[in-house]
Amino acid sequence: MTRTGAAAGNKEDVVYDVIVVGARVAGASTAMLLARAGYRVLMVDRDRVVRDALSTLYIHQPGVAALHRWNVLPEVVATGCPPLERIRHTAGHTVLEGTPCRTDGVPAAYAPRRRLLDPILIRAAVDAGVEYRPNTSVNDLLFEDGRVVGVRTGSVRGDAEHIERARLVVGADGMHSTVAARVRAPVLLQDPHHTCVYYTYWSGLPPRLRTFEAPGRWVATIPTNDGATLVAAYFRQELFTAVRGDAPNALLGQVEKTAPEVREEMAAGHRLEHVHGTGDQRNFFREAQGPGWVLVGDAGHHKDSITAQGITDAFCQAQLLADCVGDGLQDPESLSTALKRFAEQRLDALLPAYRGTLKEARMESRVPRTDVPLGMEIDQELAIP
Numbered sequence: 139m140t141r142t143g144a145a146a147g148n149k150e151d152v153v154y155d156v157i158v159v160g161a162r163v164a165g166a167s168t169a170m171l172l173a174r175a176g177y178r179v180l181m182v183d184r185d186r187v188v189r190d191a192l193s194t195l196y197i198h199q200p201g202v203a204a205l206h207r208w209n210v211l212p213e214v215v216a217t218g219c220p221p222l223e224r225i226r227h228t229a230g231h232t233v234l235e236g237t238p239c240r241t242d243g244v245p246a247a248y249a250p251r252r253r254l255l256d257p258i259l260i261r262a263a264v265d266a267g268v269e270y271r272p273n274t275s276v277n278d279l280l281f282e283d284g285r286v287v288g289v290r291t292g293s294v295r296g297d298a299e300h301i302e303r304a305r306l307v308v309g310a311d312g313m314h315s316t317v318a319a320r321v322r323a324p325v326l327l328q329d330p331h332h333t334c335v336y337y338t339y340w341s342g343l344p345p346r347l348r349t350f351e352a353p354g355r356w357v358a359t360i361p362t363n364d365g366a367t368l369v370a371a372y373f374r375q376e377l378f379t380a381v382r383g384d385a386p387n388a389l390l391g392q393v394e395k396t397a398p399e400v401r402e403e404m405a406a407g408h409r410l411e412h413v414h415g416t417g418d419q420r421n422f423f424r425e426a427q428g429p430g431w432v433l434v435g436d437a438g439h440h441k442d443s444i445t446a447q448g449i450t451d452a453f454c455q456a457q458l459l460a461d462c463v464g465d466g467l468q469d470p471e472s473l474s475t476a477l478k479r480f481a482e483q484r485l486d487a488l489l490p491a492y493r494g495t496l497k498e499a500r501m502e503s504r505v506p507r508t509d510v511p512l513g514m515e516i517d518q519e520l521a522i523p
């Protein structure tokens with residue numbers, strides 16, 4: 139079913155129901171769901187090819203449950219990333235063992251490489267009827283009577299500008315969102331940076347999902363594709379300049395101090411890639427909507443990556459937006475009500491995890507724990523002598 143009745147050709151016609159700016163976890167899933175709802179969707183991304191995004195890859199159960207509901211989980215599993223059914227967390231002398239919290243009957247978490255996950259979502263969007271234009275940058279928005287009515291696009295090299303019109307422009311263009319900047323989306327909530335993070339991929343480690351914490355330190359091992367394990371270390375933000383100066387040794391040193399058993403295991407394997415990382419761990423909520431525009435994913439909300447929520451949040455926002463819009467996209471009043479409902483429910487849904495993440499990101503000692511990382515259900519508590 140196609141809901142749009144508009145014809146192409148006349149510049150004044152609305153050609154697309156929706157233009158989605160950004161084709162990664164937030165944009166591709168939003169575009170896919172709106173196309174499956176029968177809307178005519180254009181999705182653009184300035185990247186020509188999909189590269190690995192900065193990410194420690196972990197998808198929480200609600201995110202995996204969304205992939206399952208959308209019928210794309212089998213393709214993700216087929217990439218060979220192992221199911222993560224047990225998690226072990228070490229904090230000082232306490233070890234907690236458990237399972238990631240089950241959602242909608244999905245028993246495992248997954249951590250697929252982003253260069254594999256993101257194309258699966260893009261393909262699902264295209265299969266649903268989305269018109270996808272890579273290598274296309276949105277340079278500006280079109281406004282009429284205070285309302286966003288389209289985008290100005292160009293190739294990344296800056297040639298041939300095009301104008302595309304739509305009833306709704308979705309900014310899924312990441313933390314440094316052009317859409318958010320052009321609509322001057324107000325910042326609703328902002329907190330200081332707390333951490334910086336570096337990680338790499340290692341061979342020869344046991345395929346076990348583990349986290350380790352100590353005051354000012356946090357380490358994780360996350361099994362991913364091709365038998366590799368992602369090894370990540372978090373540091374306090376004030377150490378960023380020093381850590382960036384020698385990230386490989388800083389990473390190994392943090393692992394040695396925080397997770398000596400992992401450092402020993404690493405001796406049997408080797409580093410498979412460069413060390414990746416960032417200190418740009420912003421914490422904010424932007425206003426999520428306005429006339430003719432809405433923000434999803436990192437464009438509207440970002441938090442420290444220590445709780446590994448961004449992908450799951452992106453999927454939940456995509457689903458929430460599609461549910462709120464329903465069949466009301468073509469009537470401006472219904473659309474406006476739907477976008478306001480989306481913004482309200484987004485804040486309600488994401489605020490508790492935002493607060494929890496800030497607490498986690500301070501990396502203060504909290505043993506014995508009253509809360510647990512990565513949404514685990516504990517079934518065993520051990521004391522290390």
Ligand SMILES: Cc1cc2nc3c(=O)[nH]c(=O)nc-3n(C[C@H](O)[C@H](O)[C@H](O)COP(=O)(O)OP(=O)(O)OC[C@H]3O[C@@H](n4cnc5c(N)ncnc54)[C@H](O)[C@@H]3O)c2cc1C
Nearest residue numbers: 160163164184194195196276311312435436446447448449
């Ligand atoms: C170090 C680190 C570790 C992380 N680990 C995890 C984790 O383990 N689990 C987890 O769930 N999350 C994690 N995250 C967060 C997660 O990676 C992000 O929340 C998620 O990638 C956001 O997706 P997005 O689609 O909103 O934005 P992005 O992935 O940033 O995609 C935005 C897209 O928009 C495109 N774009 C931007 N501007 C324009 C423009 N003007 N025109 C056209 N296209 C444009 C870009 O090319 C890009 O493809 C981590 C983040 C970091 C930094």
